């Protein structure tokens with residue numbers, strides 16, 4: 001467990017990085033940088049003695065942000081406001097990350113939270129992608145997102161070498177877990193509300209899941225695996241799942257019978273990753289079915305779920 005370190009976490013009010021910041025806060029000096037568009041989340045972090053600094057990804061103004069961190073976990077990302085503006089996506093995310101890395105270049109390690117969205121679309125998105133596979137994707141939900149990630153990775157790789165800053169680029173899969181509001185939860189909330197669920201047919205949309213508790217626990221080994229040149233690792237669980245199967249599984253353990261509306265274009269987040277490299281660094285991941293049951297029981301305490309068979 002990391003102790004006594006000075007750690008910067010960008011995007012620490014977000015779905016992924018908040019749990020990381022909160023897990024490290026008791027034993028380390030943790031700094032959170034973001035715009036803090038949600039004041040309540042800032043207060044929540046500060047109540048746990050996390051120091052906060054207002055900063056905008058893409059700006060070269062680092063006023064108030066120290067430059068002597070031991071470790072940096074960079075999760076902030078400008079996605080939806082620049083969804084159709086490739087120039088702005090690259091300026092904010094790629095150039096902004098280069099400016100950040102230069103500011104914190106004395107760190108012992110830098111962990112960049114990338115995404116499986118960096119991989120190119122393939123006809124069969126159930127084929128697991130290796131870290132060296134082709135990139136270049138224009139996701140329906142935010143066309144500039146994948147290109148922004150690829151451009152940022154290139155900047156991260158370059159600055160790791162220029163600054164001799166040990167770096168790991170972690171391509172994150174679909175984050176889920178207790179308290180999380182990712183795609184599994186979006187589906188489940190609609191089921192609970194009795195809404196029809198628009199799903200892809202079986203065999204069309206797969207995703208690599210990663211439990212938020214695994215994300216948190218793997219930060220330390222991933223930081224230890226940072227290197228120059230940057231180490232690139234699929235940051236996903238061991239399982240990948242057909243999105244349709246995921247929906248049907250949640251309905252089954254919740255004893256719900258939602259109306260499923262099939263649409264080949266439906267699906268939140270296509271693409272799966274080969275977790276072999278990550279597993280060698282962190283060990284095995286939590287299995288998704290049992291973890292989904294625990295997540296749903298915690299997130300919906302008033303609903304009765306049946307055990308996984």
Ligand SMILES: NC(=O)c1ccc[n+]([C@@H]2O[C@H](COP(=O)([O-])OP(=O)(O)OC[C@H]3O[C@@H](n4cnc5c(N)ncnc54)[C@H](OP(=O)(O)O)[C@@H]3O)[C@@H](O)[C@H]2O)c1
Pocket residue numbers: 010011012013014015016017033034035036037038055056057058074075076077078079092113114115116172173174175176182
């Ligand atoms: N969630 C997933 O399943 C998933 C999957 C793959 C990859 N990822 C990657 O994981 C990272 C975190 O994702 P998330 O789901 O946690 O996102 P999120 O919940 O939307 O949080 C984004 C965080 O970034 C901050 N931020 C956004 N725009 C910013 C800007 N212009 N300047 C400074 N801070 C900014 C936000 O705070 P403010 O709005 O207050 O600035 C917030 O703290 C991202 O890099 C994302 O690409 C996530």
